[in-house]
Amino acid sequence: MKSLNLKISALGILAFITASNYCFAQQGSVVVNQDKKIATLLEVKKEMNKNEPDADRYKIQIYNGNRSGANSAIREFNNSFSDWNSTDIYEPPNFKVWVGNFRTRLEADRALNKIKNKFPSAFIFKPINKKN
Secondary structure (H helix, E strand, O other): OHHHHHHHHHHHHHHHHHHHHHHHOOOOOOOOOOOOHHHHHHHHHHHHHHOOOHHHOEEEEEEEEOHHHHHHHHHHHHHHOOOOOEEEEEEOOEEEEEEEEEOOHHHHHHHHHHHOOOOOOOEEEOOOOOOO
8 A cells, every 4th residue: 555655656746747847848039139240340359369469378289399290290280270370389409389379268278179189199388478
């Protein structure tokens, strides 16, 4: 008798949960109305930001080693990723390949997630300005 009451109680609770999900379900859609000039303004701001100094930007290093390896890494990177530019830097005795020019750490992290599939040793850093 106890097991029958327990089964009935469990079925009652299950029916209540199922019914409450259907009663409180909501459906809707969002429509964003914005001026078309906002997209143009964002593009202008991106162009302006490209000319700012790199002091507060993040970069990703994908290679550190000899010259031929750096050239190979640049070719492989440019074939795989066209969104970001690559630069080779010579810091004796090694060549380094740096990619991107990211304003925020979040932006750099998102790029690193994509780049790590091809270059597993890649990492994010902030270049230090050497003043003479």
